[in-house]
Amino acid sequence: MADSTAWIVRNLWLVPALPVMAGAVIALAKQRHRVLAASLAIGSMTISFLLSLCAFVHVLGQGDSLKQVVNVNWFQFGNQWLQLGWVLDPLTAVMLLMVTFVSLLIFIYSVGYMAHDENFTRFFCFLALFAAAMLGVVIANSLLLLFMCWEIMGLTSYLLIGFWYAKPSAAAAAKKAFIVTRIGDLGFFLGLAWLYSQTGTLLLYDSGAGCLEHSALTTLVTHTTIFGLTVSTGIALLIFCGAAGKSGQVPLHIWLPDAMEGPTPVSALIHAATMVAAGVFLIARIYPIMSASSLPALTPTIALQVVTWVGAITALFGALIAVAQYDIKRILAYSTVSQLGYMMMGLGIGGPAVGMFHLITHAFFKALLFLGAGSVIHGCSGEQHVARMGGLRRFMPITFATYAVGMLALSGFPLFFSGFWSKDAILHSAHEWTLSQVPFYFGSIGALLTAFYMTRQTYYVFAGELRLRAPEKEAHLELDNPHDGHVHESPSIMTTPLVILAACTLVLGYFGTPLWPWFQSFLNGEHTGISLARFREPGLVPVMIASSIIALAGLGLGWLLYGRKPIEDAEAPDALQRIQPRIFSVLGHAFYINELYAATFLPLNAACAAICDWFDRWVWNGAVQTVSYFVLGLAWFDNFIDAYIVNAGFDAGCHTVSRGARVLSLLQGGRIQSYLRMIGLALIVLAILMFWRIKA
Amino acid sequence: MTVVFLILAALTIAGAAAAMSLRSAIHCILALTLGLVGLAALFLQLGAQFVGFTQILVYVGAVAILAVFAIMMTHRASAPAEPILSASWLTGAIVAVAVFAVLAWAIHSTPALTPASLPQPEASVNQIGAALMHRFVLPLEIIGLLLTVALIGAVIVAMPEKQDTL
């Protein structure tokens, strides 16, 4: 089989391997080797991008045969081989292309953004490592490899969020991100373990023997477990826990806004385009399990229902909170939470094609928006509060233009922007959902709010007059920028990626329109052509019109509140705050979810930790101490014996000998005649003895 | 057990006893000389003429004189009435008596050794000389060496120590 697989499929492992090798080399370099670090990272990512292009072209050419797999034996335990492997199918191909391309652009952007930072090299090392891990998740065909790369992603996210580790808020945010995603990963791991135990294989695709293939799925569907759920549902829900943690679904969304403590390229790459999308990608990857069901076709499985509802709630939730935020990045962060909810909703209702389309388009325009925000922050010498910005369209025209493109795409401005087409596909599927229309309503309200808050943000930042003051000495600014005080456009190394991303945002939408749903059919492995017939599908055009109206309404509301009268005073309350101060404050505090957790789970955790500490200190430590005291006692006893018995005995013996000798030496009188007398006596005794002997 | 023997024996014992019990050392030596002469006579009576004369030559002529010289050299002018017997002399006397008792008992308890009459053996100087040169030549040489050593040793021991004159 190895001969018939193409060169690119056999060498697909290079796509994540090159960045990780680059990261390893950068890790060994010193901080001053900036050019080396940047060139290694960008170079390896360029090659990975070219390889991804080859893979994409290859998959394009394949047509019908979908999945091509290479499995490699890693090591043996028992009589089983632990196998790793990678898979190349349409899903993998589009994801690889998107990740490598967006990562490449963000790497180039970071060269300009982090130019004044002294930890430039460390940044690129972590970025390269992250890119490698993400690409590993994308191509993984083995559950084990998938989980390993998943965890490495989590690690690099932690390292990058806490990049400026000296800042306590950054370190706390990194910890929070890691712990919250860990909670999700626990469910993920349980799900993987369960899957392995049920199917007996770690590989997803293995010529019919993999976990996602027919025989395994039949096994999973036929066995039932608690609450009457099928095993497939149980596994799917557990794996969804991991996806929910990584993709910031409610209730595990709390880490994403705090993750904005990291540098803006990190926010763009990890927390907008790629890592948070990995959860959505994971669900798309294991979609066969999620949709495996013994029920009649078209009835959504319980797992998919859960995904849909969670996605819908998250979509609305995120959008609501984003309305009342002041930090330029936090608005975008909650927006990401909301859009991830949309993706999950799309996955649950419409399948991988719908969810993934929105993922791809969102990656481009969200990265664009974040990079634009970074450009704004860079230009304003570290200011992040939107109320203190303003009028930047004159000073940063390129940033403004590209930001506008991204903002319109996100808002779902009809027809020209990719965001409209992808969101419309989701709303259309939601409208067609047989179980309930509530997700459709949530999605629609969310779309309205999305347009509204993006307009609000744009007016605050770019419209009106410059409200920026020179930064105070104690202000904690994101950047240590020497150009303080003067607003300026960012260098071309930063604006060029913006322009490229804006172009992609405009163009990509056309790959998924009902006119030519190339993207959806590509993922499903079908061919399709341009056809107007799809427009006649029931509900398609009405939903399109409805979502256009919603988007325009949102934009209009935003203009009404924020655009009519230019915002002059940075300290003045928000327009919405004036109308509904209570609601605004609740939204501003993100529904007090963090405070809720702090009041419930955290004290519980602290109590458990205290109990464990007590146990450790008094029971385990006590046991160890007892043993050590016992040994000490033995040692003391030994010492006692040695000093007082052995030693003393020996001393006593010596003293006895000494005293005996002293006593015996008294025999020596020093007088010769006494010696002579002794000799005489001896002679007598000897003589007597001899004679007696002879006599006898 | 002839009379001659008894007289000579009595003489010898008297001389020996006197030598061991007189106060003055010179007197002791003179008594010793008497005893030695008696012994020499006994040797003559036993038929060992060479030994008897050698006894007189060496013992009486050299050793006794030497002892006299020694006494005179170590003699203290002021010689108060100091005891002549050492401390705890009784122990020594008892030991000596015991030795005599043992020896006498041994002699007495052995059966009669030889018959009373035996022919007088020949011990001419010729024979003694021949024996010295044949059978006893090694002891002879060793005695010569010994005497040389003793001579040199005695001189060195008795020599006054060299005084370092600065």
Added chain:
Amino acid sequence: MSPLNAYLLLSASLFSIGLTGALTRRNAILVLIGIELMLNAANLNFIAFWRYGPHPEALTGIMFAIFSISVAAAEAAVGLGIILAVHRHLKTTDLDQMNSMKG
């Protein structure tokens, strides 16, 4: 008693007398004299055995006595030399005062 026994007894008494003197006299020279007496008693013993014992033609007794006399002379010379040396140091020939080897 046989003549041999008589001579042996005489020799034994001379030996004892000599031993008495050696063990009881204070003067070192007189102790030496006692020792000479003991040697002489032994000589008498030898000659008596030569005369009355087996194989007198071997002259063993006479030889022994001659050698004994020579050795005794040498020993007397050295011994008296030592006594003189000691006298130079301690100014006395009193044996009871020569107890520096006392333990």
